[in-house]
Amino acid sequence: xxxxxxxxxxxxxxxxxRSQIGIMLTALSxxxxxxxxxxxxxxxxxxxxxxxxxxxxxxxxxxQRFTVEVFQIGQDGLCRLFVVGHAxxxxxxxxxxxxxxxxxxxxxxxPAEVLDLAEAISLFQHYYDHDCIPAxxxxxxxxxxxxxxxxxx
Numbered sequence: 001x002x003x004x005x006x007x008x009x010x011x012x013x014x015x016x017x018r019s020q021i022g023i024m025l026t027a028l029s030x031x032x033x034x035x036x037x038x039x040x041x042x043x044x045x046x047x048x049x050x051x052x053x054x055x056x057x058x059x060x061x062x063x064q065r066f067t068v069e070v071f072q073i074g075q076d077g078l079c080r081l082f083v084v085g086h087a088x089x090x091x092x093x094x095x096x097x098x099x100x101x102x103x104x105x106x107x108x109x110x111p112a113e114v115l116d117l118a119e120a121i122s123l124f125q126h127y128y129d130h131d132c133i134p135a136x137x138x139x140x141x142x143x144x145x146x147x148x149x150x151x152x153x
Contacts, residue, residue: 009047010038010128014128014129017128018125018128018129021038021121021124021125021128022121022125024036025059025066025117025120025121025124026117028059028060028061028062028066029061029062029063029064029066029117031062031102034060034101034102034103034105035058035059035060035101036058036059036124037056037057037058037059038056038057038124038127038128039053039055039056039057040053040055040131041053054071054073054079054149055070055071055072055073055079055131056070056071057069057070057123057124057127057133058070058071059120059124060099060101060105060107061099061101061107061115061120062099062100062101062102064116064117065099065114065115065116066099066114066115066116066117066119066120067083067099067107067109067113067114067115068083068084068115068119068120068123068124069081069082069083069084069142070082070084070127070133070139071145073149073151075151077148077149077150077151078146078147078148078149079146079147079148079149080141080142080143080145080146081141081142081145081146082133082139082140082141082142083109083110083113083139083140083142084113084115084123084133084137084138084139085109085110085112085113085115085137085138085139085140086112086113086115086137086138087112087136087137087138088112088138089110089112089113089138089140090138092110092111092112092113095110095111096108096109096110096111097109097110097111097114099114110140112138113140123137
């Protein structure tokens with residue numbers, strides 16, 4: 001570990017990996033890390049490699065205030081960033097709340113997009129199991145982060 005950042009592989013056993021998610025997000029809530037991200041790597045990736053991937057789930061926050069975001073690639077070859085929120089986030093206006101990370105970085109999100117630790121853990125564990133956000137959550141697109149990616153194999 002260096003500079004409050006940690007890169008590691010998830011355990012191969014799914015129950016252990018889900019436990020790791022809880023441990024890492026709890027460490028984030030305690031101010032040990034600046035953010036937490038998980039993503040799938042290609043099967044032939046070497047253990048000491050950490051390639052940049054386009055589809056990820058990530059979180060920042062502290063204490064019981066988190067923001068969770070997901071990058072998803074559409075069939076059109078565009079990678080889009082979505083902020084995850086409670087279903088009522090679809091009705092939120094432009095009112096914003098701030099989430100301040102231990103490093104002082106501030107994320108501005110809508111009130112229904114402020115999640116607690118248990119919600120963040122649940123979202124990450126579901127994403128780990130299914131590569132998607134579960135039904136019932138609202139995804140607000142952040143079009144300023146949309147970019148083209150190569151979707152050819």
